[in-house]
Amino acid sequence: xxxxxxxxxxxxxxxxxxxxxxxxxxxxxxxxxxxxxxxxxxxxxxxxxxxxxxxxxxxxxxxxxxxxxxxxxxxxxxxxxxxxxxxxxxxxxxxxxxxxxxxxxxxxxxxxxxxxxxxxxxxxxxxxxxxxxxxxxxxxxxxxxxxxxxxxxxxxxxxxxxxxxxxxxxxxxxxxxxxxxxxxxxxxxxxxxxxxxxxxxxxxxxxxxxxxxxxxxx
Amino acid sequence: xxxxxxxxxxxxxxxxxxxxxxxxxxxxxxxxxxxxxxxxxxxxxxxxxxxxxxxxxxxxxxxxxxxxxxxxxxxxxxxxxxxxxxxxxxxxxxxxxxxxxxxxxxxxxxxxxxxxxxxxxxxxxxxxxxxxxxxxxxxxxxxxxxxxxxxxxxxxxxxxxxxxxxxxxxxxxxxxxxxxxxxxxxxxxxxxxxxxxxxxxxxxxxxxxxxxxxxxxxxxxxxxxxxxxxxxxxxxxxxxxxxxxxxxxxxxxxxxxxxxxxxxxxxxxxxxxxxxxxxxxxxxxxxxxxxxxxxxxxxxxxxxxxxxxxxxxxxx
Numbered sequence: 415x416x417x418x419x420x421x422x423x424x425x426x427x428x429x430x431x432x433x434x435x436x437x438x439x440x441x442x443x444x445x446x447x448x449x450x451x452x453x454x455x456x457x458x459x460x461x462x463x464x465x466x467x468x469x470x471x472x473x474x475x476x477x478x479x480x481x482x483x484x485x486x487x488x489x490x491x492x493x494x495x496x497x498x499x500x501x502x503x504x505x506x507x508x509x510x511x512x513x514x515x516x517x518x519x520x521x522x523x524x525x526x527x528x529x530x531x532x533x534x535x536x537x538x539x540x541x542x543x544x545x546x547x548x549x550x551x552x553x554x555x556x557x558x559x560x561x562x563x564x565x566x567x568x569x570x571x572x573x574x575x576x577x578x579x580x581x582x583x584x585x586x587x588x589x590x591x592x593x594x595x596x597x598x599x600x601x602x603x604x605x606x607x608x609x610x611x612x613x614x615x616x617x618x619x620x621x622x623x624x625x626x627x628x629x630x631x632x
Numbered sequence: 633x634x635x636x637x638x639x640x641x642x643x644x645x646x647x648x649x650x651x652x653x654x655x656x657x658x659x660x661x662x663x664x665x666x667x668x669x670x671x672x673x674x675x676x677x678x679x680x681x682x683x684x685x686x687x688x689x690x691x692x693x694x695x696x697x698x699x700x701x702x703x704x705x706x707x708x709x710x711x712x713x714x715x716x717x718x719x720x721x722x723x724x725x726x727x728x729x730x731x732x733x734x735x736x737x738x739x740x741x742x743x744x745x746x747x748x749x750x751x752x753x754x755x756x757x758x759x760x761x762x763x764x765x766x767x768x769x770x771x772x773x774x775x776x777x778x779x780x781x782x783x784x785x786x787x788x789x790x791x792x793x794x795x796x797x798x799x800x801x802x803x804x805x806x807x808x809x810x811x812x813x814x815x816x817x818x819x820x821x822x823x824x825x826x827x828x829x830x831x832x833x834x835x836x837x838x839x840x841x842x843x844x845x846x847x848x849x850x851x852x853x854x855x856x857x858x859x860x861x862x863x864x865x866x867x868x869x870x871x872x873x874x875x876x877x878x879x880x881x882x883x884x885x886x887x888x889x890x891x892x893x894x895x896x897x898x899x900x901x902x903x904x905x906x907x908x909x910x911x912x913x914x915x916x917x918x919x920x921x922x923x924x925x926x927x928x929x930x931x932x933x934x935x936x937x938x939x940x941x942x943x944x945x946x947x948x
Binding site: 436 | 809812941945
């Protein structure tokens, strides 16, 4: 496989990532959302691996492996266990319905493509990927804003992080090793913290709907 | 003169191929679905027998029906067949010359749908009216998706002519991100447009679930045969479009017997594969509630719009 094939595969994978992010907006079931996040991270790991191959850079491979370990296995696994223990199957509160959120997502993608353009790379074969990366972060933020369920908001946060990671990867062709390790440690810790948060929230409210948080009194 | 004759033969052969293969494709989907339900299912030729039987029968027409009801089967059948004639199947040459392009295809399908909906309302049966209203809701959502997707193709090829679109996807590659997005969008829309399972159920006559079947409930005999044939041609047409644009391998680029025959074999194989995919999707998903349908088609519209954005702003 030459590197000339690489950009094409990366472009296709990034488009799949974008499509999957869009799909997340339409998902109601919490476990489906977490599975979608795991697949999302797997696609991200593949992109990372291909960039690593193109750069011939060993520590990008490590980043890819860490992505698989942390974002594909550990975080979705503990979250799915938590969700199935909570017996909250699907979320109830949506601020806007799915078609509207798709349209907002399309608007955000237009914004993202403008941002990606104004970063004025132009010469790399990865224009689309940068658009996708910015769009994924924005749609992840949208997911946090329009959902009332805390689990979905966590998924939105993690999706946003995936988008930022992709943007960083494409812009810098792999960040310095210690920065990457720091990011992964950050994600792992914040995943665990959010896990504790969800558990406590469900323990005291019997629900993960953030609309119920105003009932929380000492 | 000889070239003209050749063109004429190709055009006629194309139409005959579409007419003959389309009932087979519908039956293939039925057969695969039956296999998933642990039934044996009707034989592959059952579609032809049904059409033959219906064509021999007289039509029973309500005395309250107007000319619209009588004209609709002919309008629907001829508009659909004409749309199918525009889309190249086994050769990149346009089958009926440069008469039509993608926009004509959209409008011909729209014409057929408009008349079907009118005919559903015409006999004033409550089922027909309900079917028409649902069909209009679904198609008003699905049509923008097809238009956007075809515009992406037209921008890529620099032409709205289908043979140029197919030639450009033959040369410039099919691994383009925007093509991938509109492939997904079009697959969803094909399922919605042809009344397949997550959106509609072609096999049922249960009043709560049907959309397309409700509109054509009043048709009998040869009218019904034309409507059924037209809907199978529509399925074939949309699958041919997807097959040739996204998997353009094997389509004949020169007029020789070898190329032509391999082109015919290629299109039959590609359409068979796509029909099998539809059958698997139909067997593995449950029908959506009608009010969840906008979410599905809205998603496919978003995919098509993303493809357009990537095509216009990026390298696509």
